[in-house]
Amino acid sequence: MPKTILTGLRPTGNLHLGHLFGACQNYLKLQDQYDFYLEIADVQALTDNFDNPKKVRLNVKEITMDLLSIGLDPTKVNFFIQSQIKEIAELTVYYSNLVTIARLERNPTVKTEIAQKKELFGHNGESITYGFLGYPVSQAADITIFDGELIPVGEDQLPLIEQCREIVRKFNSIYGKTLKEPEPILSDTARIKGLDGNEKMGKSLGNAIFLVDDDEIIKKKIMNAITDPSKIKKDDPANPNICMVYYYHKLVNTKENIEKVCSECKKGTRGCVACKKELIEKMNKFLAPIKEKRKYYEAHPEKVEEILKAGTQKAQQRANIQIQKIKKAMMIDY
Numbered sequence: 054m055p056k057t058i059l060t061g062l063r064p065t066g067n068l069h070l071g072h073l074f075g076a077c078q079n080y081l082k083l084q085d086q087y088d089f090y091l092e093i094a095d096v097q098a099l100t101d102n103f104d105n106p107k108k109v110r111l112n113v114k115e116i117t118m119d120l121l122s123i124g125l126d127p128t129k130v131n132f133f134i135q136s137q138i139k140e141i142a143e144l145t146v147y148y149s150n151l152v153t154i155a156r157l158e159r160n161p162t163v164k165t166e167i168a169q170k171k172e173l174f175g176h177n178g179e180s181i182t183y184g185f186l187g188y189p190v191s192q193a194a195d196i197t198i199f200d201g202e203l204i205p206v207g208e209d210q211l212p213l214i215e216q217c218r219e220i221v222r223k224f225n226s227i228y229g230k231t232l233k234e235p236e237p238i239l240s241d242t243a244r245i246k247g248l249d250g251n252e253k254m255g256k257s258l259g260n261a262i263f264l265v266d267d268d269e270i271i272k273k274k275i276m277n278a279i280t281d282p283s284k285i286k287k288d289d290p291a292n293p294n295i296c297m298v299y300y301y302h303k304l305v306n307t308k309e310n311i312e313k314v315c316s317e318c319k320k321g322t323r324g325c326v327a328c329k330k331e332l333i334e335k336m337n338k339f340l341a342p343i344k345e346k347r348k349y350y351e352a353h354p355e356k357v358e359e360i361l362k363a364g365t366q367k368a369q370q371r372a373n374i375q376i377q378k379i380k381k382a383m384m385i386d387y
């Protein structure tokens with residue numbers, strides 16, 4: 054039996070370059086070799102968007118179209134919707150006994166996210182909900198209900214996978230060896246920075262280049278990207294390593310051109326405006342085939358629905374088998 058890959062995306066917005074380079078390029082490599090389950094994590098998206106169900110609903114389809122347009126093959130990848138797998142909710146309840154509140158509060162990813170969501174959770178996280186604090190527990194259920202062994206993710210997900218591994222160890226030590234400990238798979242660029250220089254490009258952070266952005270939006274975003282602030286005049290020498298424009302050149306330009314951008318920037322023979330214009334052109338070229346493929350799915354929404362339906366059915370069957378094994382181990386298999 055091939056190993057199972059499990060990964061997920063929250064339907065909170067479209068795919069951006071962070072997803073593509075941080076996680077999705079690994080999905081493309083792995084889809085041929087493994088049993089691949091890809092979760093559209095709508096229940097997790099609701100933990101911090103509970104007051105905006107329309108946004109979550111709309112983005113289930115949007116993100117699925119994005120994933121198909123980058124080249125994921127629905128005959129190899131099972132796309133499924135988290136909320137339709139009731140065993141995940143059930144397992145979350147069982148796991149909630151195996152983790153302390155203090156441990157959840159210490160999770161670095163959850164801590165960072167609470168700090169970023171002041172409007173929702175208060176300045177000191179005083180309005181944090183039970184659901185948001187507990188989403189790593191639910192994510193452990195997402196992974197283990199499919200016996201997920203390999204988890205391709207971006208770097209921000211590592212503390213969540215570690216939390217899952219702890220739950221698995223605790224479960225196995227109490228109820229007998231039942232579950233597998235998942236391993237993360239990181240890409241070479243496991244963390245893509247935002248246009249504003251923020252350590253993470255995020256859907257909810259307003260600093261992303263989305264794969265669906267049209268040429269005008271790309272132009273605007275790149276023209277406003279953060280560059281070396283010490284460079285005032287066109288021919289001042291600058292430090293490309295603190296410039297977001299150079300950073301994205303490294304993602305979408307050729308090796309030869311990247312070296313040229315770097316050395317000209319350092320020497321002061323390249324102005325920021327020209328450098329941004331070159332990046333705009335390369336970015337549009339890079340995104341063009343993805344947008345082209347997306348047009349097909351936009352014209353055939355019924356295909357997207359069929360893909361989600363078939364993948365969800367397969368996921369339901371597998372989850373049903375696993376929950377029975379888990380309930381037997383816990384002696385609640387009446």
Ligand code: ATP
Pocket residue numbers: 061062063064065071072074075076205206207208209210242243244245246252253254255256257258
């Ligand atoms: P949200 O802000 O709503 O949490 P997000 O942009 O963080 O959205 P997710 O759906 O939470 O996106 O993450 C999906 C996958 O993409 C995860 O594996 C995550 O690690 C990865 N990912 C997201 N942003 C980045 C990034 N900037 N760099 C690398 N990987 C990323």
Ligand code: MG
Pocket residue numbers: 063
């Ligand atoms: Mg996220």
